[in-house]
Every structure is written in structure tokens, then in C-alpha cells.
Amino acid sequence: MAGHWTRGAVGAVLAVVVAVAAGGCSDNSGNGSGAASKAASAASSAASSLASQAGEALASASAEAKQKLEGIKNGVKAKDDVTLGAPAPDSAGKATVKVTAKNTAGSAKSFAVQVNFTDKGGSLQDVTVVTVKDVAAGASGEATATSHRKLSGEVHAVVGSAVRY
Numbered sequence: 001m002a003g004h005w006t007r008g009a010v011g012a013v014l015a016v017v018v019a020v021a022a023g024g025c026s027d028n029s030g031n032g033s034g035a036a037s038k039a040a041s042a043a044s045s046a047a048s049s050l051a052s053q054a055g056e057a058l059a060s061a062s063a064e065a066k067q068k069l070e071g072i073k074n075g076v077k078a079k080d081d082v083t084l085g086a087p088a089p090d091s092a093g094k095a096t097v098k099v100t101a102k103n104t105a106g107s108a109k110s111f112a113v114q115v116n117f118t119d120k121g122g123s124l125q126d127v128t129v130v131t132v133k134d135v136a137a138g139a140s141g142e143a144t145a146t147s148h149r150k151l152s153g154e155v156h157a158v159v160g161s162a163v164r165y
Contacts, residue, residue: 081102081104110164112163
């Protein structure tokens with residue numbers, strides 16, 4: 001869960017480094033540059049750790065999504081039958097998006113939809129799978145996909161894959 005703090009924490013760590021370094025430059029005691037160096041090293045280590053945790057969380061979410069979709073028996077690719085609304089944060093700051101699946105089959109079907117949450121540059125931030133259950137033939141069903149963690153900045157949502165079964 002620490003991964004959801006990554007951007008804010010990295011920014012805060014960098015701000016501390018700049019403040020300590022600036023303070024070290026004006027310190028006439030001769031100890032400022034050593035303190036600034038230690039603070040910079042600690043900040044760099046903390047930022048690296050946070051980035052690593054975020055990367056591990058994303059890798060875990062991606063693997064889980066892949067496993068869920070591959071576990072579906074007799075599924076048919078249905079990415080073109082799924083649309084997403086505009087993402088918005090929920091009360092906990094997690095990204096949510098409305099998922100609509102249109103059933104073009106002749107009988108009731110369910111859908112498993114992988115939703116990829118990205119930043120404005122298209123970099124993957126989180127992955128989740130949502131199920132739209134028991135959609136009648138010729139009808140559409142809805143569900144809400146929610147990111148696993150709080151996402152910051154401009155968040156976009158795209159259908160990674162979808163299976164009708």
C-alpha cells in the first residue's frame with residue numbers, strides 16, 4: 001500500500017534535500033556539506049525504495065489481472081464490446097471508472113474486463129479486473145472498476161483486454 005504515496009513522497013523527499021542542501025551552503029560551521037550529503041543520500045535511498053514499492057505493486061496487480069483473465073474457460077475476446085467512462089477519484093482517492101459491456105451474443109453472458117489506469121503520458125499506473133455479470137442477449141451491463149491504490153495527477157483509463165464468457 002505504500003506505493004500509493006510514491007509521487008507525493010518523492011516530491012517531499014526532494015524538497016527536504018533541496019532545503020538541507022541550501023542550509024548547508026550557508027552554514028559557516030563547516031559541517032553543512034556533510035549533513036547535506038547525508039540527507040541527499042538518505043533521500044535518494046528513500047525515493048528509490050518508494051519507486052521500487054510502486055513498481056512491485058504494479059507488477060503484482062498486472063500479474064493478478066493476467067491470471068484472472070487466463071483462468072476463464074471458453075471465453076471470447078470482447079474488447080470492442082466494452083466502453084469506459086471518464087475516471088474520477090472516489091472518497092479514498094482511488095480512481096474509479098464506469099465499465100459498460102454490450103452483449104452481442106444470443107444468450108446471457110458475463111464479461112471480465114481489464115482496466116489499465118495510466119497517466120497523461122500513457123505510462124501504466126495501475127491495473128484491475130472487473131466483472132460485468134449476467135448481461136442479457138443484446139443488452140448492456142455496467143460495473144465500476146476501482147484502482148488498487150490512490151493515483152495522483154491526470155488519470156486515464158483504457159480497456160487492456162476483455163473476455164465474454
